[in-house]
Structures are given as structure tokens and as C-alpha cells.
Amino acid sequence: MVKILMFIPHLDMKETFRRVVEKAPKYDDIKIELTHVFGTPEVLTKNMDAEIVVARGMTYDWLKARLPEKHMVKIELNSFDILDALVIAKEVFSPKRIALCIKNQEINSLSNLEKLCDAAIDLYGVYDEDGAEEAINEAMTKGTDVFVGAGTVCGLCDNKELSRVHIKTQDKAIERALYEAINTARTINKERTKANMINMILNSSEDAIIAVDDDGKILAINNQAYRTYQISTLEDVKNKPVEKVCRNLKWKKDDNSNESREELLKMNGNTYYVQYQPIVVDKIGSGTIIITKSADLILETETKIRRSLSEKGLTAKYSFENIIGASDIMKENKKMAKRYSQVDSNVLIIGETGTGKELFAHSIHKTSKRSKQPFVALNCAALNENLLESELFGYEPGAFSGASKNGKIGLFELAHKGTIFLDEIGEIPTNLQAKLLRVLQEKEIRRIGSDRVQPIDVRVISATNINIEEQVKSGKFRSDLYYRLNLLDIVIAPLRERKEDIQAMVDYYLTQFACEIGKPSPKLTLRAARILENYDWPGNVRELRNICERLIVLNDSGEITEKDIKQLKVFKEMLEPKIEIKHEVYIEEDDIYKKLKPKKKKKDIADELGVSRTTLWRMAKKQQELERNRKGDGDE
Structure with a gap:
């Protein structure tokens, strides 16, 4: 709610101000009040809870000088207002001398005004209540018949029982001032809403956030920063140097770059990860946002993310029911894979492209005791060596050029307690083979750019469509890694x-x-x-x-x-059928009879072969003749 306070220059204008306020648009978040105070006493500044003040003349000047934090709107006094007051003075009092007491108002052709009023006009410049008192006393010594002035002058004249005419402001001038105040109030409300939203966003973060300007003075700070830096809630640190919060914050840049920076900060026995994010406006640095995170909270969040990822997508999609095939080879493969699923040994699946190696990997995991844990898959042939290493093992913030400022969790970490499926394992670069072998042997990983190792519990299922044994012989694949991966194997035959x-x-x-x-x-x-x-x-x-x-x-x-x-x-390039004359088809005996089933009607057989029953009869007859001829030849 924004409050607008309008000062009425004189009580004889109260009805005019009230009428203007009634006509103004109404807003639920804007309140308009009218008041009148004679002169410019100190009481004007007491209980001043209004954000916007509308006033005229000396009252406006006096308040503006003493309340610089308030938004002031001036009701302008123009020459027509003065002329109207002089005409009224002439008509009502028929004076011989008029004292015109006004402030900062240039009067051109004063002689013309004297002719209009048929009286001498003395011009007095008044700037405050004391000046108005002096002007009245001086005019009285000159035998002034009537005084023309604003609210303060008229009030003093009333106290002395002197004739006076109040310079009234036209409705339009009051309306202009009020509408300016209302528009300002609306702007204040919008900015206040934005500020409240920003504060809400800042305070909803679990991180401590401080925004500083180019001089290091605090522009904004959230509640978490008060807790992290142990600042008293009684202390208002806004507009104060950030060193008041913590001396060790390196918010100043060593160069003129607008790149973000980070550091680890020891404070109160805890470790914090601090990011310095430049505030850039129109390509010019305007300050810095300092984000402070608890290192323990980062590790806890990372664990939650890993668990969440395992629940949302990093799961096996296929089971043995999805593997179609009734051949003896496939029956044996599925039987072997089901046995492999009951142990934690590494499995190597060998087969041509498109034979279903990934289906077997999913099925083995889904039937294993690790089925409720993550299943992570990666095609090793899809990435170059550097990207493959960062995908498998992850990296620390700023580990290399182009690295994410927050670092990255590797797939081995994501697969902790579960299974990782490495497809196209035969394509893995030689330099990376040694690192993978160490992971399999030591069961621990170290992120790129990190100085600490992290234990992992991961089962590895790998697949390849190339002859790795030939790769081993030619020195393109490490034999020790091959034997680590190939503890158990499955060879899937092509179709x-x-x-x-x-x-x-x-x-x-x-x-x-x-x-x-x-x-x-x-x-x-x-x-x-x-x-x-x-x-x-x-x-x-x-x-x-x-x-x-x-x-x-x-x-x-x-x-x-x-x-x-x-x-x-x-x-399109396949051969045409062996024999086809008109619509009669001649095929081998097995082609006719091996598809026949017991108790099948001739009509069904004909429909299945796509011929008429007559053609089927002829085919059968022809087959019998061929059979008799073969037997006759045998008797000879």
C-alpha cells in the first residue's frame, strides 16, 4: 500500500481538492489523504508515513528540503491564477494599492496589471513564513489596501484582520499533480512487488547469497547468508562493505574479465564452496553475486541426485521375455544369461550389430540382485577419448577448459551398487584401457582434476561386435583388461x-x-x-x-x-520364384505338405497356398505322377 498525502494550501480550497480526489481513479494498493497545516511549522514532518507528498509553494519547498527520501510532487502556480486573484481584489475591494506577495514568479508588464486593476501594485518576494511576515509589515507602512498571496500570506493576514485575496490553483493543475503522484505510486508498487519476489527467491535458496556493487558495498543479502556468516539479525548490513560480513571473501577481480570464479573457504571449522558471479549490465561489470555453498550439503545433494537418477530412468527396460527366439542356440543363450544374472561377475556379450546384445544386458541386470539399483548404459564408440573419460569418471569444477562450473558425476558413480553396460567396448582408446582396468581391479574411481578417490561397487557388462581376441593379438586391446571383462561370456548367433x-x-x-x-x-x-x-x-x-x-x-x-x-x-534384387506358369504354381513336395496340419480341410490348405481347390487337386495329381515315375525308375 502506497500513501499519497496532499497538502491543501488554504481551507477555502478544501472543496476543490476533495472534488479532484473524488474524480481520480481508485486503486486498492494506493491511499490518498488530504491535510491542511498553516504555515511551515515542524509539525509538518511528524508522523510522515506517506511515501508521496503533494504540496504547493512554501510548503512544498520546506518539505522537500527536510524530507529528501520522500517523493515530492509540486502543484504549479501559473500567471492566470495570479491574474484571477488581482481581478477579484479590484472588484471586491476597489484598492488604490495592492501588495502582491508571491515566490519565484516572474511578472512581466507589471504596469499593464496596474492599469487593469486601476491601482498601484507592490511586488514582494516571499520564501518562508518569516519572509511573509516581513513583507506584510513593510506593505502596511506603505498604506496597502489589500494583499494578494498564497496560503501562508493569507493566514497571516487573517490573524492581523487585513484584507486579502487568496491565489487559488485551477482544478487542472491540482489534477495534473495528483495524477503524477498516482502514477508514481503505481510504479512504486510494481517495483516493491518485484523486490519482494526477488527477496522471496533469494531467501528460498539453501545457499548464502550476497550481491555487491563495484565498490564492494552490499546491495542484497538473503537470510541464509545471515546464518552462514553468523550476522546478527539486529544488524542491517545493506550498503555496508562486504568485509563487514567476511574479510576473506575475494570479491575483487585481479583483471577486468567478466568470468566467474570459485574457491574453497574455511570458516568456523567448516568448508564452503564460494562462487563469484559477475553482474554485467550492457557489457559493463556492475558488481558481483557471491554464492556460498556448504561442502557437506553439496555431497549430500550429490547423493540424492544419484539416487533420484536411479529412480527416474537409469533402470533396465527389457527382460528375458523381450528376447524372441525358440531356436536351440537362443534357448541356450537365455539359459546361460539367467545363470549369469545370479552372480556379480563381469560379463562380455559378443555378437554382430543388431543381434540383441543390449537386450541381454538389460535382462541380466533386471533378474539380478542389483535390479533395484541403477542400470547405466554407454556406447564407447560414440565419444572421443577425452569426452569418454569425463563421462565414465566425471570431473571436478574447472578441471579443464569448457568444463561445467559445477563439475560432473561420472557414470561409474551413477551406477554405484548397480550395473554399467559398456557397449562397443572394443572401440575404447588404448590410453583409457589402463584407467578402466584400474577401476575394475581397485573398485574405486578418481574424477578428472580431483585429488581423492571414491570407492564404487559396480558390475560391468560389456558388449562388442568385433573379434577382441584378434585385437589383443595385434596389440590394440590389453589382454589383462580383456580377461577382466570376459569372466563370463555369451556369444549371440546372427539371424x-x-x-x-x-x-x-x-x-x-x-x-x-x-x-x-x-x-x-x-x-x-x-x-x-x-x-x-x-x-x-x-x-x-x-x-x-x-x-x-x-x-x-x-x-x-x-x-x-x-x-x-x-x-x-x-x-528388389532377390530372384523370382523358380517356376510360375499362368496361375498354377509348381513347388516341391515339402512346400505343399510340410505346412499341412492334421484334420485340415482342402479349402483351408488352398487358401493358405493362395490357389484354388482345382489347382490344388492338379498339383497333388502332378505330385503323385512324379512320385510314381521316381519309383518306376528305381525298379529298373
Whole structure:
């Protein structure tokens, strides 16, 4: 709430001021009061709780000199106001001599005014109550008939029972002054709201925050700074040198750079991390923000972050149920992986790109006793050596050029008590292999730029699509690291070596993508299925998954045919079917009968093969003839 106090120059103007205030816009956070005090006594400054003061003449000057912290608005007195008062003096009193008592007002052509009033006019400059008293006494000796002046002059004349005319201010001038005061009040309220918000933000921080100007004087300080630096709440440190708070704060820059700085500060038996953040306005330094953090609180926060990250995303997404395949090779792999999940030994998963190595890593973690702890994955081939090292082990604030000012937690720390999955481990640089080996041997890490080690408890599952044994022989991969990683291994065969898994995967992914898009799951014809089964799948499961998604997106008929398959780029170069004459298809005996199931009707068989029952009968007849011919040849 901002209070505006308006001083009425004389009581005969009270109604005018009241009328102007009534017409002014109303605001809930602005209060307007009217008052009248004769002269310029000391009582004017008592109980002055208004932020904005509106006054005229000597009252304005007197208050402005004694209350510099208040916002003052002046009601201007103009020449028309004076002229109106002189005309009234002439009409009411018919004077021969008029005393015009005013302040800082230039009167041009005084002789013209005397002609207008048909009287001599004596001009007296009055600046305060004492000056007004002297002017009245001097005018009386000259035989003045009437006095023309402002509120103080008129009040003195009333006390002496002298004739006088009050110079009144026009409504417009009072309105202008009031509206200026209201606009100022609105600005004050806005700035006060902003200041309150800033204070709320500062005080909601757990860090001690102090803002200083270029001279080191405190501009703002939050409650936490009072506690951290043990400042008495009775002491107001604003606008005082920051050395009053702590002598050891190095807020001054050694150079003219606007870069942030940090340091460790020992104080009251505790260690604090202090940041100095320059305040830059229009590319010019205007001060410094000093942020002080408790070192113990930083470690506690880091632990919370690590725990929070493990709960929000650093978890295994897949389980053994997501690994599709009924071949003997895959059954054996899953059986072995489930046994590996019951121990903490490191596992190396070997297989071509796209065979599902990451699925096995997720599944092993999810079934292990570490399943409720973090699962952190990193592709070692995606980063250069320096970035890979900082990702794995983390770094301290300012450890190297471009490092985060807050430092960074490494993935090994994030995976504490859980599992870290290092994909493409064969691509790890030679220099970093020694550091990784030490982590695996000593079970501790040291951040880049740090002088302390931190113990960790992490299980390592790694994967590769290259022959690491050949890398070891050629000296590109350390043998001791290889044996540390390869305590237990799983070799995942490519799809071309387990074709019996292809149809199950196709069925799974077609159904999955159909459900995601909102389509009915399409039927795959026998010829289309045969093309997919005979393809070598160089991209393995990842390629098969992409093909299935593409087929679902492009198909609208409810059936995926040989033609649909061949429209895809990867299948355009495949050979045409062996024999095709008109609409009759000739295929091997197994092609007809190995798909038949007991108690299946001829119509169902014909539909499944995509031919009519007549064509099916002819195919069967032809097959019988071929069979008889083979037997006849055997008898000979």
C-alpha cells in the first residue's frame, strides 16, 4: 500500500481538492489523504508515513528540503491564477494599492496589471513564513489596501484582520499533480512487488547469497547468508562493505574479465564452496553475486541426485521375455544369461550389430540382485577419448577448459551398487584401457582434476561386435583388461544361423507395430514368409524390426504378399520364384505338405497356398505322377 498525502494550501480550497480526489481513479494498493497545516511549522514532518507528498509553494519547498527520501510532487502556480486573484481584489475591494506577495514568479508588464486593476501594485518576494511576515509589515507602512498571496500570506493576514485575496490553483493543475503522484505510486508498487519476489527467491535458496556493487558495498543479502556468516539479525548490513560480513571473501577481480570464479573457504571449522558471479549490465561489470555453498550439503545433494537418477530412468527396460527366439542356440543363450544374472561377475556379450546384445544386458541386470539399483548404459564408440573419460569418471569444477562450473558425476558413480553396460567396448582408446582396468581391479574411481578417490561397487557388462581376441593379438586391446571383462561370456548367433527364429520375430513385430498404429494385424502369405526366411539379414534383429515396421505402415489390405515384400528396396534384387506358369504354381513336395496340419480341410490348405481347390487337386495329381515315375525308375 502506497500513501499519497496532499497538502491543501488554504481551507477555502478544501472543496476543490476533495472534488479532484473524488474524480481520480481508485486503486486498492494506493491511499490518498488530504491535510491542511498553516504555515511551515515542524509539525509538518511528524508522523510522515506517506511515501508521496503533494504540496504547493512554501510548503512544498520546506518539505522537500527536510524530507529528501520522500517523493515530492509540486502543484504549479501559473500567471492566470495570479491574474484571477488581482481581478477579484479590484472588484471586491476597489484598492488604490495592492501588495502582491508571491515566490519565484516572474511578472512581466507589471504596469499593464496596474492599469487593469486601476491601482498601484507592490511586488514582494516571499520564501518562508518569516519572509511573509516581513513583507506584510513593510506593505502596511506603505498604506496597502489589500494583499494578494498564497496560503501562508493569507493566514497571516487573517490573524492581523487585513484584507486579502487568496491565489487559488485551477482544478487542472491540482489534477495534473495528483495524477503524477498516482502514477508514481503505481510504479512504486510494481517495483516493491518485484523486490519482494526477488527477496522471496533469494531467501528460498539453501545457499548464502550476497550481491555487491563495484565498490564492494552490499546491495542484497538473503537470510541464509545471515546464518552462514553468523550476522546478527539486529544488524542491517545493506550498503555496508562486504568485509563487514567476511574479510576473506575475494570479491575483487585481479583483471577486468567478466568470468566467474570459485574457491574453497574455511570458516568456523567448516568448508564452503564460494562462487563469484559477475553482474554485467550492457557489457559493463556492475558488481558481483557471491554464492556460498556448504561442502557437506553439496555431497549430500550429490547423493540424492544419484539416487533420484536411479529412480527416474537409469533402470533396465527389457527382460528375458523381450528376447524372441525358440531356436536351440537362443534357448541356450537365455539359459546361460539367467545363470549369469545370479552372480556379480563381469560379463562380455559378443555378437554382430543388431543381434540383441543390449537386450541381454538389460535382462541380466533386471533378474539380478542389483535390479533395484541403477542400470547405466554407454556406447564407447560414440565419444572421443577425452569426452569418454569425463563421462565414465566425471570431473571436478574447472578441471579443464569448457568444463561445467559445477563439475560432473561420472557414470561409474551413477551406477554405484548397480550395473554399467559398456557397449562397443572394443572401440575404447588404448590410453583409457589402463584407467578402466584400474577401476575394475581397485573398485574405486578418481574424477578428472580431483585429488581423492571414491570407492564404487559396480558390475560391468560389456558388449562388442568385433573379434577382441584378434585385437589383443595385434596389440590394440590389453589382454589383462580383456580377461577382466570376459569372466563370463555369451556369444549371440546372427539371424542367418538361426532361421527358425525369423518367423516368430516377424509375427511378434508385425503384431506390435499394428497395435501401436491402430491397425488390424495383417496376414503374411506363405510366399512372403519364405522370402523373409531366405534373406540373410545382415542387420540382424534390428533390420528385421525396421522391415516389419515399414510393412505395417505401407500396408492397408490386411495381407502382406510377395509383391509387398519385393517393393522394399532390400528385396528388389532377390530372384523370382523358380517356376510360375499362368496361375498354377509348381513347388516341391515339402512346400505343399510340410505346412499341412492334421484334420485340415482342402479349402483351408488352398487358401493358405493362395490357389484354388482345382489347382490344388492338379498339383497333388502332378505330385503323385512324379512320385510314381521316381519309383518306376528305381525298379529298373
